[in-house]
Each structure stands twice: as structure tokens, then as C-alpha cells.
Amino acid sequence: MITVIDILVPADVHLGPLLVVAPAFTASFAGPRLTAFIGALAIAAQVFIGVHFGVLNTRNVMVQVFSLAVLSALIVFFCRVREHRRQELAKVRSVAEAAQKALLRPLPHHIGPLRIASLYLAAEDEAEIGGDLYTATRTDDGVRMIIGDVRGHGLSAVGESALLLGAFRVVADQHATLPDLAVALDRSVSHYLIDFVDVEDEIGEHFITALLLEIPSQGHMTRMTCCGHPPPLLLRRDHVRTLTSTHPAPPLGVAGLPAAQYPVDEFAFDTGDTLLLYTDGVTEARDGSGAFYPLAQRVAQWTTSTSPKALLDHIRQDLLAHCQGHLSDDAAIIAIQRTPDPQPGRP
Template sequence: MVPLGLIAIVTVGDILAPPEVHLGPFLAAAPAVTASFAGPRTTACVGALAVLAQAVVAIVRTSLTDLNHSLQITALIMISVCVTFFAYLRERHEKQLTQLRAVAEAAQQVVLRPLPRRIGPLRIASVYMAAEAEAQIGGDLFAAVRTAHGTRFIVGDVRGKGLEAVGDAALLLGAFRAAAHRQADLPSLVASLEGTVSSNLDDPRAAVSATAAPSEGFITAAVLDIPDTTSVLHLINCGHPPPLLLHEGLVTALEVCEPAPPLGLTEFAGSPFAAQSFPFRPGDTLLLYTDGVIEARDDSGAFYPLAQRMAALGTGGPQRLLRRLREDLLSHTLGGHLGDDAAMVAIQRVRSE
């Protein structure tokens, strides 16, 4: 209605104005405004209506052959054609963005599958937060695989961003889901993951040229095995932030004695992977996370105190814990925006009934 009202006002004003006053050029604003929100068809219709209004003004005031009005009509036609073309380009671009966003959301569902709320004796919750508002996928990853004797988890962070990081995350998650069932122990599983990541990074087809520098990509990851029948968990940490364990209101970081290098750095791996066991009793809650959580800063530059906040907000189950942590994390950051992608997985062992 705004462009139509503008055409009506300018037309009436131009007809009633003194002979030396010409308001016709303002009619060009009508198709220009329409192109900012409507499609090419609507823009073209408004432009045609503006040209018709200019012709009516010319007939009423002088004639269509008057030089001044002829030039105004010609200029208005050219402007209407231009803005209609721009409206067409904008509409096509919006369709492409919509399609890309739909593909990204579908890719996220395939690569980063939502975790079930219950696996065996475990209650689970997960959340993924992108640093960019329009982003739907990134290099942070997590997954869970059910085995005959328990559940295996992985949480990781790919070095870098963009499609390359997404590809590396998909590669690691696919390898984890395939190998978690076959490998009898946790060190063999992590060794298999290391082989998959290293072979991909060493792919000669990925090199730009023979003189290109070797790839510096790697993936930090924490891989866990949580048995069903014993109150322990087994952990191998490959350069990832340590999981946090909430037990009776106290939060402890599960620091392993022999941390492994990140996946993909085979030249630094001097010894086989070794798993370390930690108590994981009924009622305990375990939090897996990526560095985007603990590296989030407030306006003063202070990092987010995850362990302290988990101890304060950790009651009520994993779903409530992650919901409250997410809200608290966003309120901590400057403007509610994260500087990096962040992911969290909360796992609670159910008390026996």
C-alpha cells in the first residue's frame, strides 16, 4: 500500500501544483521501494502504474508530446525496468540462500545426529551452538554408539572452520560409528580413529602442489566407554578439554595421567593409546564439551567458569542442566554471541530403582 499511496499523492500533487513545479520525478520512488520487499512481477506492475500516472499528469497539465513530460516518462520507464531486474536478482538470490540453508540443516542432521535421551542406564542431553546466527553446522562433533556391554561416546573439535572442518568431522564420526561396534577395547578403537584421520590428512590429492606445506589439520577428541554393570567409565583424551564429573554437588575435572596427542598428529604419537578409569556412580552427571564453551568471554575478557557454573546449576537432570548452562553461557558472552562453535553433552547414570 505504501507505493500505491505514494503514486496517488504525487499524481494529485503534481496536477494541482503550479506550472513551474514538477513532482513527477518522485514517482520513481514507488517501484524502487517495491523492489526492496516484493518480487519482479509486483515491481513491474507498480512501475507500469507509475508510468501511467505520469502520462495522466502530462495529459492534464500539457500533453504527452511535451518535452519535459516525455523525458520524465522515458526516465521512469528506464528506472522501472532496472529496479524490476534488481528485484528478480534479489528473489533468485533469496531462493538460493533458502536452498543452501535447507541443505545445511539436512547435512547437520546426517553428520551430527541428535542423541537419544536414554541409552541403557544413562540419561543423555546434548546441545550444539553455532558461533554465527545463520550457521547450522561446524567442526564440533559428538556421537554415541551402543555396544553389547555399554555405551561409547566421542566429543571432538576439528581444527579450522568452514566446509573442510565439516568434512573432517563427518569423516571422524563415520569412522567412530563404524568401529565402535567392532573394536573390543577402547585403545584399539582410538587407534582405528587415528588411522582414519591420518590417512585422510595424508591424502596426496589434498595437496595443492608438490611444494605445498604439509597439512596442519588435527582433531582433538575425548573417547569414553561407559559399561552398564560397573560404576566406572574409561577415558582416552586426545588433546581435548577434560570432561567434568558432578558427584554430590562437587565438580571434578577428569584429567588423565597419560594424555594422547590430537588425532591426525601421528608423528607425535610415540606410544600406544592407554585408557584410564574413573568412578561414575549412579546419580553422577558427566559433562562433555568443546573449547568454545570454556573460551567464551564476557565484556571484561573473563572466560566462562564452566566448572563453577555446573556445580551451581547441576541439579535436575541432564536436560535441565544443559538448558540452564546454555542460557547462562549466552548471558555471559558479550552481546549473547559466541566467538566459536560450542557443543555440550550431559550424561547421567540412573540410580537403581
């Protein structure tokens, strides 16, 4: 277009220098090869304009051709540098994603009679995990799960999150009761803080809230031990019930309590019920006016969701709309639905 217009306008109007726009625009969406090709076409167009007007050998046109060639070469060079950095970033990002997924492995969609869906929203950009954690493991008579929240958020809290996840996976099936399991996890967290936290005035500020859950394969009485964590929600038909612990224990890594001081709360988790576990990054998400996200009220309108994944899809969309797409803290949610056991009597 520039070449055609330059030929059609009066001879005293020179638009040839504008040809540098072509490689400059190409570099914004293409790689160095296509940019170099467009730069060569721009140089050829400048030469064609000079030949058309019979002024190719003049000093002015020669300088224009040389300048266009130099500028095109610089644009190609910067395009190559940008592509190289983009490839390096992609490699680093893929390694980070692999490491994060290895640490916070996705929960299986089915464990016995349980249908499970999980959602993790990291507060830090380009991160997939942070200070929130969850995992599940099979036991001889059911499933044990943990959901927790490390003080702080983002990648700086991953170390303590990894510690608790590793400890839970090792000892989850080695203790007869949830209080005994809580004591073992508290001991692991406390040892970590003593050995690895160097700044003395921050030692007392490191802790992990956690909710331990034991869901038997046979029977419907589910047990939980709450260590300073937000209470789960039980969705039953058209009702939402908050399962508040009668005597919640302090977070892990704070008090070093004996097993007798960790409470066990029981509740009925029947076929068709959905249990919703979450971290405080969900309920503390604020809208533009500073109001917290009313999780229990919002969930009440989705009690008829056909699957845990459908429920979490509703929550995700509504939560991000509430906080304008930016969370101030990591948020994790697990939805567990009990279905009829297809093979009763089999663990």
C-alpha cells in the same frame, strides 16, 4: 500521496518525478510481480497528473512518463535477478544443511537410562558444523561416545571431522576396551594425514583431540580415555566436579601409541547425575576484556536444571552473551543425565 500533493501544490511545482520512489521501495521487500504492479500504478499516476493539468501531450510530461516506465522496468529486472539469486542461495543452503546433518547426525534424546542433549555452535557464518565432532553408538553392554576437536575450525576442518566420525561408527563396538579403540582411531587419523595432506610443513600440525566414554547399562562405573581433550564436568546435586584424567594421552594422529599407553579412568556416574562434555571452543570463548568463559563456575548455578536440554539452553544463552555473539572457534557441548532404568536387566 505524491499524486495528491502534486495536484494541490501550485502548478509551477512538479512532484511527478518522485513517483519512481514507489517501485524502488517496493523492490526492497516484495517480489518482481508486486514491484511491476506498483510501477504500473506509478506510471498511471503520472499520466493522471498530466491529464489533470492538461499537459499530457507536452514534451516534458511525455519524457517523465517514458523515464518512469524505463526506470520501473529496470527495477523489476533487478528484482527478478535478486530473486533468482536468492532462490539459488536457498537451494545451496538446503543442500549444505542436509550434508552437514548427515555428517553430524543429532544424538538421540534417550539411550536406555540416559537422557541426552547436544549443542553445536559453528564459528563460521551460515555453517552448522565445523571441526568439532560427537557421536554415540550402542554396544552389547552399554553406550560408547566420542567428542573431539579437529585442529582449526569452520568448514575447512570438516574433512578430518568426517574421517574420525566414520571410523568411530565402524569400529566402536569391535574393540573390547577403550585403549584398543583409541589405537584404531589413531591409526585411521594417521593414515588420513599421510595420504591426503600434501603440504609437508603442515602435516605435523594436524591432529584431533578426543574423549572416549563408555557408559554401561548396568552398574554406575563409567570409563573414559582422554586424548588431549578438555576434561568433562560431573554435576551432582549442588556440586560440579572436573573429571581430570590421571595420565592423558596425546591427541589422535600425533604419537601412534600402543594400547598400553592409553589410560582408562573410572568414575561413578549415579542416577540423577549429569555429565557435561565439551570442546575448547566453549572454555576459550573470550569476552570484551579477553577473559575466558568460566564454564565450571557458570554451570554450578544450573545444577538443579530439570533436563539436559534446559541445562544447554542456559549455557548457550550465557556463552553467547559472554562473547558478544561471536565465537572464535567451533563449540560443541553434550549433556548426559542418568535416570532410573525403566526396564532393569534389559540392554
